[in-house]
Amino acid sequence: MQNLFRKRKKNNIFKIVTTAFSFLLLILTLNYYVNYKYSKITSEFYSEFNNCNFTDAKSLIDSDNIYLKLKKKTLNNDLNTYFSGIVNNICDTLSEDDENKDKALIVLNEIKSYDILNSSINKLIISLDESYEPEDSSDYEALLSLGLDNCDSGNFETALNFLKKIPADSDYSEKANEYIEKCISNYKESIFNEADELANNDYYTKAINLLNNIDTSIVSKDDSDIQNKITSIAEAKESYLASLSSSDSTQNSTSTSSELLNSITSSNINTLNLESLTSNLIYVSLADQITYVYKGSMNKWDKIKSFTCSTGIDGENTPTGVYDVRERGDWFFSDKYNQGGKYWVQFYGYYLFHSVPYNEDQSEVVDNTLGTPASHGCIRLKTEDAKWLYDNIEAGTKVIIK
Numbered sequence: 001m002q003n004l005f006r007k008r009k010k011n012n013i014f015k016i017v018t019t020a021f022s023f024l025l026l027i028l029t030l031n032y033y034v035n036y037k038y039s040k041i042t043s044e045f046y047s048e049f050n051n052c053n054f055t056d057a058k059s060l061i062d063s064d065n066i067y068l069k070l071k072k073k074t075l076n077n078d079l080n081t082y083f084s085g086i087v088n089n090i091c092d093t094l095s096e097d098d099e100n101k102d103k104a105l106i107v108l109n110e111i112k113s114y115d116i117l118n119s120s121i122n123k124l125i126i127s128l129d130e131s132y133e134p135e136d137s138s139d140y141e142a143l144l145s146l147g148l149d150n151c152d153s154g155n156f157e158t159a160l161n162f163l164k165k166i167p168a169d170s171d172y173s174e175k176a177n178e179y180i181e182k183c184i185s186n187y188k189e190s191i192f193n194e195a196d197e198l199a200n201n202d203y204y205t206k207a208i209n210l211l212n213n214i215d216t217s218i219v220s221k222d223d224s225d226i227q228n229k230i231t232s233i234a235e236a237k238e239s240y241l242a243s244l245s246s247s248d249s250t251q252n253s254t255s256t257s258s259e260l261l262n263s264i265t266s267s268n269i270n271t272l273n274l275e276s277l278t279s280n281l282i283y284v285s286l287a288d289q290i291t292y293v294y295k296g297s298m299n300k301w302d303k304i305k306s307f308t309c310s311t312g313i314d315g316e317n318t319p320t321g322v323y324d325v326r327e328r329g330d331w332f333f334s335d336k337y338n339q340g341g342k343y344w345v346q347f348y349g350y351y352l353f354h355s356v357p358y359n360e361d362q363s364e365v366v367d368n369t370l371g372t373p374a375s376h377g378c379i380r381l382k383t384e385d386a387k388w389l390y391d392n393i394e395a396g397t398k399v400i401i402k
Contacts, residue, residue: 034070034071038068038070041060042075042078054110086111137170137172140167140171143162143166144176146159147160147163148179150162151179151183154190156215156218159183163180188219191210191211191214191226192225192229194210195208195210195211198210201394203328204233204327205237205329206328208237209329211233212230261321261400264283264400266285266288266292269283269292269301270299271299273299274299276396276397276398277396278397279295279297280295280394281294282294282398282399282400283399283400283402284318284400284402286318287402289372291307291381291385293306305385307381307385307389308371308382309379310379311375311380312373312376313373313374313376314373316375316376318351318375318401319348320401321401322401323347324347325345325397326348327345328346328390328395330390331344331362332344338360339358339367341355341356341378341380342386343383345389351378352378352379353381353386353389354378354386355382355383356369357380379401
């Protein structure tokens with residue numbers, strides 16, 4: 001009897017083990033089959049989406065497929081990874097070719113419809129689509145983030161375009177207004193720093209022009225801070241010109257003597273104890289129609305440039321004497337002579353170094369004469385030579401014209 005009981009017990013254990021193993025095998029088989037079907041469906045989805053068959057692709061995912069329901073969490077993770085890869089590829093492509101922007105927006109808007117990447121995809125779409133109209137809080141959050149990113153990067157106009165799209169009744173409105181003020185403040189600070197740098201290098205007119213040509217989409221031209229800055233630089237300019245006039249009277253007592261003007265040549269420049277307020281000196285020979293540029297210091301001047309020029313004709317002669325470089329600009333036009341010049345550098349009153357003359361729209365040179373007198377008193381140079389002078393010769397540089 002005892003043996004029979006033991007035998008039955010062993011049989012029961014065997015049945016339990018067999019049943020458990022069979023159940024486990026069934027689970028593994030079902031899991032394998034579910035994974036197989038899931039992999040097949042998603043592979044078809046990727047293929048259709050990659051081929052821009054968006055309707056067919058979405059029908060595969062939107063169906064009440066039991067296998068997708070069983071793998072819902074995995075599907076969301078896989079779609080997140082897949083769509084993120086596409087977005088990264090789009091960003092790389094757009095950085096090389098903006099012509100793909102319209103195509104990219106079609107794909108991005110399709111991805112957005114799956115509600116997988118959410119705010120990150122909104123941010124990218126808004127940044128690419130200038131006509132995009134925000135619809136909900138996720139869009140406003142994206143606009144706020146884009147505004148801050150561009151403000152921190154110094155793209156103030158772009159930043160304001162994003163921030164001003166956030167409506168006043170939005171939860172993000174207060175923060176948007178805070179960033180708008182920050183953009184305006186940072187823009188003015190950057191402009192003031194640039195203007196100060198120009199003024200510190202004696203480019204007062206450039207500094208004032210910079211302030212007069214601010215981006216009015218960011219700050220008003222009548223802004224009190226801008227106007228105060230213009231006034232302070234204009235005052236500094238007047239003080240600087242007064243100091244140059246003062247130095248002129250001292251220099252002219254020795255340097256403008258007829259003896260100097262009679263004796264100076266390009267070869268004896270280092271025997272005349274000539275000084276300049278900068279490390280450059282300019283000597284213009286009216287006889288040779290050449291402008292010489294030197295670098296160095298008293299009696300150690302090295303000739304670095306020789307420009308063929310054209311000076312004033314009889315009756316409108318270029319003045320002789322010793323002067324200093326003053327103001328400069330990139331263009332002027334004379335209604336009297338119906339011509340203008342590029343890259344002018346002032347050395348005395350209305351007398352300038354500048355390019356050969358151009359027509360009013362700067363499209364054509366009206367007189368290419370160089371090497372012989374042809375101007376109304378200014379000193380004409382090749383356009384590239386005038387630009388070099390404009391870019392490299394500082395205010396205060398001595399100019400001697402013989």
